[in-house]
Amino acid sequence: MNLEKMGKQAKQAARAMAQTSSAARIEALQAIAGEIERSQEAILQENAVDVVDGKAKGLSAAMVDRLLLNPARIAGIVADLRSVAALPDPVGEVMEQSVLPNGLRVRKVRVPLGVLGVIYEARPNVTADVAGLALKSGNCVILRGGSETMRSNRALVTAIRTGLEAAGLPQDAIQWIDDPDRAHVLGLLQLDSYVDLIIPRGGAGLHDFCRKNSRIPVITGGIGICHLFVDESANLAASLPVIENAKIQRPTVCNALDTVLVHEKVAERFIPALVERLAGVEVTFRGDPETMRILAGRFTEVTQAAGPQDFDTEWLSLVLGLRVVNGLDEAVEHITAHSTGHSDGILTEDKVNAARFQAVVDSAAVYVNASTRFTDGSQFGLGAEVAISTQRVHARGPMGLRELTTYKWLVEGDYTARS
Amino acid sequence: MNLEKMGKQAKQAARAMAQTSSAARIEALQAIAGEIERSQEAILQENAVDVVDGKAKGLSAAMVDRLLLNPARIAGIVADLRSVAALPDPVGEVMEQSVLPNGLRVRKVRVPLGVLGVIYEARPNVTADVAGLALKSGNCVILRGGSETMRSNRALVTAIRTGLEAAGLPQDAIQWIDDPDRAHVLGLLQLDSYVDLIIPRGGAGLHDFCRKNSRIPVITGGIGICHLFVDESANLAASLPVIENAKIQRPTVCNALDTVLVHEKVAERFIPALVERLAGVEVTFRGDPETMRILAGRFTEVTQAAGPQDFDTEWLSLVLGLRVVNGLDEAVEHITAHSTGHSDGILTEDKVNAARFQAVVDSAAVYVNASTRFTDGSQFGLGAEVAISTQRVHARGPMGLRELTTYKWLVEGDYTARS
Numbered sequence: 001m002n003l004e005k006m007g008k009q010a011k012q013a014a015r016a017m018a019q020t021s022s023a024a025r026i027e028a029l030q031a032i033a034g035e036i037e038r039s040q041e042a043i044l045q046e047n048a049v050d051v052v053d054g055k056a057k058g059l060s061a062a063m064v065d066r067l068l069l070n071p072a073r074i075a076g077i078v079a080d081l082r083s084v085a086a087l088p089d090p091v092g093e094v095m096e097q098s099v100l101p102n103g104l105r106v107r108k109v110r111v112p113l114g115v116l117g118v119i120y121e122a123r124p125n126v127t128a129d130v131a132g133l134a135l136k137s138g139n140c141v142i143l144r145g146g147s148e149t150m151r152s153n154r155a156l157v158t159a160i161r162t163g164l165e166a167a168g169l170p171q172d173a174i175q176w177i178d179d180p181d182r183a184h185v186l187g188l189l190q191l192d193s194y195v196d197l198i199i200p201r202g203g204a205g206l207h208d209f210c211r212k213n214s215r216i217p218v219i220t221g222g223i224g225i226c227h228l229f230v231d232e233s234a235n236l237a238a239s240l241p242v243i244e245n246a247k248i249q250r251p252t253v254c255n256a257l258d259t260v261l262v263h264e265k266v267a268e269r270f271i272p273a274l275v276e277r278l279a280g281v282e283v284t285f286r287g288d289p290e291t292m293r294i295l296a297g298r299f300t301e302v303t304q305a306a307g308p309q310d311f312d313t314e315w316l317s318l319v320l321g322l323r324v325v326n327g328l329d330e331a332v333e334h335i336t337a338h339s340t341g342h343s344d345g346i347l348t349e350d351k352v353n354a355a356r357f358q359a360v361v362d363s364a365a366v367y368v369n370a371s372t373r374f375t376d377g378s379q380f381g382l383g384a385e386v387a388i389s390t391q392r393v394h395a396r397g398p399m400g401l402r403e404l405t406t407y408k409w410l411v412e413g414d415y416t417a418r419s
Numbered sequence: 420m421n422l423e424k425m426g427k428q429a430k431q432a433a434r435a436m437a438q439t440s441s442a443a444r445i446e447a448l449q450a451i452a453g454e455i456e457r458s459q460e461a462i463l464q465e466n467a468v469d470v471v472d473g474k475a476k477g478l479s480a481a482m483v484d485r486l487l488l489n490p491a492r493i494a495g496i497v498a499d500l501r502s503v504a505a506l507p508d509p510v511g512e513v514m515e516q517s518v519l520p521n522g523l524r525v526r527k528v529r530v531p532l533g534v535l536g537v538i539y540e541a542r543p544n545v546t547a548d549v550a551g552l553a554l555k556s557g558n559c560v561i562l563r564g565g566s567e568t569m570r571s572n573r574a575l576v577t578a579i580r581t582g583l584e585a586a587g588l589p590q591d592a593i594q595w596i597d598d599p600d601r602a603h604v605l606g607l608l609q610l611d612s613y614v615d616l617i618i619p620r621g622g623a624g625l626h627d628f629c630r631k632n633s634r635i636p637v638i639t640g641g642i643g644i645c646h647l648f649v650d651e652s653a654n655l656a657a658s659l660p661v662i663e664n665a666k667i668q669r670p671t672v673c674n675a676l677d678t679v680l681v682h683e684k685v686a687e688r689f690i691p692a693l694v695e696r697l698a699g700v701e702v703t704f705r706g707d708p709e710t711m712r713i714l715a716g717r718f719t720e721v722t723q724a725a726g727p728q729d730f731d732t733e734w735l736s737l738v739l740g741l742r743v744v745n746g747l748d749e750a751v752e753h754i755t756a757h758s759t760g761h762s763d764g765i766l767t768e769d770k771v772n773a774a775r776f777q778a779v780v781d782s783a784a785v786y787v788n789a790s791t792r793f794t795d796g797s798q799f800g801l802g803a804e805v806a807i808s809t810q811r812v813h814a815r816g817p818m819g820l821r822e823l824t825t826y827k828w829l830v831e832g833d834y835t836a837r838s
Contacts, residue, residue, distance in 0.1 A: 015755070019778065098800055104789060106799055111781070113811055192630060196811045211611060211634050217812040218636075238834035245836030336434070347834070358829050359438065362530070370523060370832030379837065380525055380828065381517055392532055392615045392825040393636040394813040406811040409799065410777050413789030415657035415766070417664035418798065 001179040003187045006142055007194030010115040013172040014140045018112050020169060022089040025136055029085035032135075032163030033078045036128065039159040040074050046151035047124065054148050062252070066122045067148055077128045080384065084132040087383040090402045091138045102419075105412045110405045112138030114196040117188050117216065118386075119144045121202040124152040130199075131160050131174050133386045137404040140173040142195065144188055147180035154178060189214040196406075197394075199387050204314075219399065221364075221389040224254035224342030225314050226372040229331040229357070231348035232263040236270050238369075239347045240277050246371040248281050252316050254388060255343050255365075255375040259311060259321035261331045267324045268294055274322075275299050283318045286310040290324035311338045328353050332360050339363055341390045343372040364390055364397035420598040422606040425561055426613030429534040432591040433559045437531050439588060441508040447554055448504035451582030452497045455547065458578040459493050465570035466543065473567050481671070485541045486567055496547045499803070503551040506802040509821045510557045521838075524831045529824045531557030533615040536607050536635065537805075538563045540621040543571040549618075550579050550593050552805045556823040559592045561614065563607055566599035573597060608633040616813075618806050623733075638818065640783075640808040643673035643761030644733050645791040648750040648776070650767035651682040655689050657788075658766045659696050665790040667700050671735050673807060674762050674784075674794040678730060678740035680750045686743045687713055693741075694718050702737045705729040709743035730757045747772050751779050758782055760809045762791040783809055783816035 017025075036043070047069040054064050093110040100106060116139055120126045127145060134141045145153040157176040164171050177184050189198060192215040199219045200210045210218045228246060230239055246257035262270055271294050275285060279302045286306035287295065295303055311321055311334070325331045328346075335344050345367030346357040354368040365375040375397060377385025382400030389395045395403035436444075455462070466488040473483055512529040519525060535558055539545045546564060553560045564572040576595040583590050596603050608617060611634040618638045619629045629637045647665060649658055665676035681689055690713050694704060698721045705725035706714065714722055730740050730753070744750045747765075754763050764786030765776040773787040784794040794816060796804025801819030808814045814822035 015779075015781070018781065100798075100800060104793060215630050217810070235834065242834050242836050249837055345830075354831070360434075362434070362437065363827065365828040365830055368829075368831040370830055370835040371837050373837040374523060374830060374832075374835075375828070379519070381519060391636070396825050397828045406815050408782065409784040409794070409816045410787075411764075411784055411789055411793060412773070412787040413793075415654060415661050416789040416793075417661050418668055418790050418792040 001177060001181070001184055003177075003184065003191060006175050006177070007115075007191045009172040010140045010142055010175060011194045013170040014112070014114045016170045017138045017140055017173055020138060022091065024167065024169065025089070025138065026085045028135055028164055028167035028169045029081050029132055031167040032131070032160050033081040033085070035159040035163035035166065036074065036081070036156065037078050039155065040071065043074065043152065043155040043159065044069060044071070046155040050149055050151045057148075059148065063122055063148070067124065067152070069124060069152060073125065077125050081128060081132045084136050084384050087136065087401060089136070090405050095407055102416060103414060104416055107410045108407050109410055110402070110407050113404050113406050114139060115194055116141045116404070117144070117191070117195045117198045118142070119185055119188065119198065119200045119202070119206065119210065121146040121206070122148050124149045124156060126201060127153050127156045128160065129384070130386055133384055133401060133404060135169075135173060137401045139404055141175070142188060143174065143176045144185060145176070150178070150180060185209075186213055189216060192216045201387055217394070219387055219389050219395065220391040221342075221387055222254050223314055223340045223390065224256070225258045225312065225338055225340045226255060226342055227259045227261060227335050227339055227344045228257055228372065229261040229325070229328070229335070229346045230263060230266065230270055231328065231346055231350060231353055232265045233349040233353070234266070234347040235349060236266060236273070239270070240274060242347060242369070242371050243274060244278060244281065246373055247278065247283055247320055248318065249371070249373050251318050254314070255372050256316070257320065257372050258313070258315050259323065259338070261323050261325050261334055264290070264324050264326050267291075271295065271322060271324070272298065275303065278320065283320050286319065286321045288323040291322040294324070314340070328356060332357065335361055342388065343367065343375040345370060345372055364388070420596060420600070420603055422596075422603060422610060425594050425596070426534070426610045428591040429559045429561055429594060430613045432589040433531070433533045435589045436557045436559055436592055439557060441510065443586065443588065444508070444555055444557065445504045447583055447586035447588045448500050448551055450586040451550070451579050452500040452504070454578040454582035454585065455493065455500070455575065456497050458574065459490065462493065462571065462574040462578065463488060463490070465574040469568055469570045476567075478567065482541055482567070486543065486571070488543060488571060492544065496544050500547060500551045503555050503803050506555065506820060508555070509824050514826055521835060522833060523835055526829045527826050528829055529821070529826050532823050532825050533558060534613055535560045535823070536563070536610070536614040536617045537561070538604060538607065538617065538619045538621070538625065538629065540565040540625070541567050543568045543575060545620060546572050546575045547579065548803070549805055552803055552820060552823060554588075554592060556820045558823055560594070561607060562593065562595045563604060564595070569597070569599060604628075605632055608635060611635045620806055636813070638806055638808050638814065639810040640806055641673050642733055642759045642809065643675070644677045644731065644757055644759045645674060645761055646678045646680060646754050646758055646763045647676055647791065648680040648744070648747070648754070648765045649682060649685065649689055650747065650765055650769060650772055651684045652768040652772070653685070653766040654768060655685060655692070658689070659693060661766060661788070661790050662693060663697060663700065665792055666697065666702055666739055667737065668790070668792050670737050673733070674791050675735070676739065676791050677732070677734050678742065678757070680742050680744050680753055683709070683743050683745050686710070690714065690741060690743070691717065694722065697739065702739050705738065705740045707742040710741040713743070733759070747775060751776065754780055754782075761807065762786065762794040764789060764791055783807070
């Protein structure tokens with residue numbers, strides 16, 4: 001595994017990719033989709049071995065499920081590649097233009113970011129997703145997948161590179177670190193001569209490791225401690241299904257709800273109703289002292305007093321924190337102290353409070369009267385996403401094709417000198 | 420010096436700054452400008468001590484000049500603050516908005532980046548420039564100036580904070596590391612809980628140190644090995660003053676010209692004319708073998724054969740590299756190998772070559788028939804600049820007010836759940 005060599009090849013491929021037409025990149029994605037369809041048998045065979053190995057290593061049922069491919073999931077991967085192919089091309093977009101008083105014509109034009117380093121864990125579909133978004137936007141990638149999916153990824157990358165070749169694009173636009181040694185993650189983070197952006201997709205530990213060890217800019221994200229605040233004026237009956245949706249529609253993902261804050265003026269009515277409803281769909285609760293007082297010994301089988309770390313925990317499961325607050329300010333204070341800046345919202349009929357909440361809460365997505373589950377590239381109309389950023393630099397929230405680009409300034413004069 | 424405490428104060432000030440109105444920020448910049456005017460005597464006194472100390476320490480005349488303040492320079496600083504105050508406010512700008520099929524109203528709204536860490540060297544005017552741009556765009560800064568300017572910076576920061584207080588904005592929006600110990604630079608780079616972006620302004624060593632040691636995203640830039648390619652079809656008479664301008668108008672800055680590449684078909688005519696003209700304004704030359712052959716022993720007092728590192732040197736002085744190339748491709752190859760991705764250009768009458776050069780050369784600014792000296796926030800119409808980025812992430816080229824912002828997604832529904 002020669003990372004330096006991979007870096008050089010990626011940089012060279014990036015120069016070629018930057019000159020490709022939109023049509024050529026669409027053709028490549030179509031070719032890759034076709035090649036994955038044709039290679040389905042081989043991919044499923046390799047994946048089956050990964051699954052057997054994973055079970056033998058004692059992977060949890062949830063992890064095995066994330067790892068598993070089947071014909072329906074392959075069809076999903078192929079369909080996603082085709083829909084990414086059809087998205088509007090961000091490359092070449094003129095973002096700003098002007099003619100300066102001295103006659104210089106200045107244009108700010110979108111170009112590919114260059115070389116991405118993507119470090120991810122179990123799911124093999126990420127391999128195809130990332131490749132599709134990167135290639136559509138004219139970028140190259142060095143992929144580093146989880147050790148549990150080595151065989152599945154090898155088969156997928158082979159299909160992707162075959163598709164690239166068939167379409168006449170450089171195979172090295174997609175490279176893959178085919179060695180589970182963790183030292184290569186560190187090696188990738190040091191390749192600052194060749195790699196322009198590191199995108200980790202995984203838990204907090206991976207993000208922290210990347211931030212500490214990378215010489216390359218890192219997109220931090222994917223960790224969501226998400227809040228909904230039920231204001232005094234909220235339509236309580238309408239709030240229940242929104243909270244239920246945010247909590248249970250897909251509890252294992254980053255935009256799932258972790259904590260509900262309830263205005264003290266409606267807490268006595270709302271909290272028992274919420275607990276009763278969500279207990280029916282297997283949610284359990286961690287309540288602050290006031291919540292526990294209100295529940296007064298009811299629902300003891302599903303409720304417990306919140307511990308010191310509970311409001312700083314991303315549950316990723318059917319657990320929900322509950323806290324009573326004395327108003328908007330205390331809700332915002334709680335969110336400022338405990339949110340990871342991913343997705344937070346207010347449920348309210350009060351337009352002034354809604355506007356204040358959106359102004360003051362400093363998260364990637366701030367909601368009024370909606371589920372936090374919408375923070376997602378497809379849901380926001382970006383067509384797809386490569387990651388969800390919770391940092392502030394370069395991109396924030398769902399990162400689609402545009403967020404995989406940069407720009408250059410093109411300036412034309414008439415033998416113009418600066419005076 | 421408690422950096423952790425400074426970080427906390429900055430973060431808290433950033434929350435307050437994010438809620439300020441455009442008018443309040445304009446008023447603060449006016450108050451700061453007034454306060455610097457009123458404090459002129461004190462600032463000049465402290466600066467005079469810095470200058471005496473600097474001379475005693477053996478600072479070069481150029482460094483002493485960068486360090487020096489006088490009434491005219493203070494007036495310049497004040498005028499710059501007032502013109503930044505008058506620039507359009509990027510904060511609150513709606514960058515994108517849509518109503519999704521499910522009725523969700525989604526807006527992408529520009530907000531301040533948060534807390535900047537700015538590490539710079541001698542010039543005290545940077546203190547006021549950076550403070551002005553940061554405050555105008557709703558940001559807070561922790562400043563770390565050079566040890567040579569400790570007293571001047573202390574006086575300037577005192578005036579700035581007094582102005583902030585007078586305008587009712589948090590003083591901690593501008594903080595300054597008042598201790599020359601270099602360990603604090605490293606400390607600042609590790610403050611990733613509080614600081615959102617590091618902007619180094621200095622030489623390659625500082626940038627490299629920041630990239631290697633920072634847990635916070637770093638804007639790399641400010642190093643320019645800049646090229647102009649004289650194509651076969653260039654108007655040679657018109658090219659001479661453009662090259663002269665790019666080389667000598669301000670040779671010590673990053674957008675000054677370093678290397679001229681000349682098409683072999685015009686080299687015999689153009690190179691002697693160029694050397695003759697620029698030798699008259701004290702430029703000396705490093706020529707590739709073909710250039711030396713063409714000069715054939717003429718101009719020996721100002722020319723020498725280029726050494727192995729010469730085409731990888733940012734001259735920052737009246738030295739110019741010269742190389743003959745066999746056409747556009749070889750020129751691009753040279754630029755790809757030796758440019759720092761700052762500013763490169765072509766001089767040509769051939770529109771096809773101009774377009775190809777702009778497409779293929781991957782630098783922050785790519786010129787046709789203009790001096791590289793235009794890569795500058797004011798020249799590009801941004802009003803001012805906090806730095807010039809040569810990296811690809813977040814911002815590229817001159818960074819003005821917009822480049823000191825990020826955005827958040829504001830989403831409004833009608834108790835909308837995800838299906």
